[in-house]
Amino acid sequence: VQLVESGGGLVQAGGSLRLSCTASGRTSSSYTMGWFRQAPGKEREFVAVIRWSSGYIYYADSVKGRFTLSRDKAKNTVSLEMNSLKPEDTAVYYCAGANGVILSSIRIVHQYDSWGQGTQVTVSS
Secondary structure, eight states, X not given: XXXXXXXXXXXXXXXXXXXXXEEESOOOTTEEEEEEEEOTTSOOEEEEEEXXXXXXXXXXXXXXXXEEEEEEGGGTEEEEEEOSOOGGGXXXXXXXXXXXXXXXXXXXXXXXXXXXXXXXXXXXX
16 A cells, blocks of 8 residues: 655644545554654654544644544545644654554554655644
């Protein structure tokens, strides 16, 4: 599965940005897809993902209430609407996907085997 991202950029604190990711290739009904991020000098961390079959969405506590993940099933696309952005949201954001990710592992980076190229999000204070 190939993941292609778009969006990102530079915004002031309190502003908004939207990221999108489109999957091409073979995905199954058990596919999980979403976003991770990596700030300079830090490990890659979970942001939000969606279970493709059920539509259940999981968020990191740090973004809950500010970020909204949505999907367009017909286009195999997920979008991340990021509001009330903070300087600490600055990172490279990666789209990720995998088949058969169990719930207890849904926030673990290494459970995902498809990754986008990454897109920079910079929030200035």
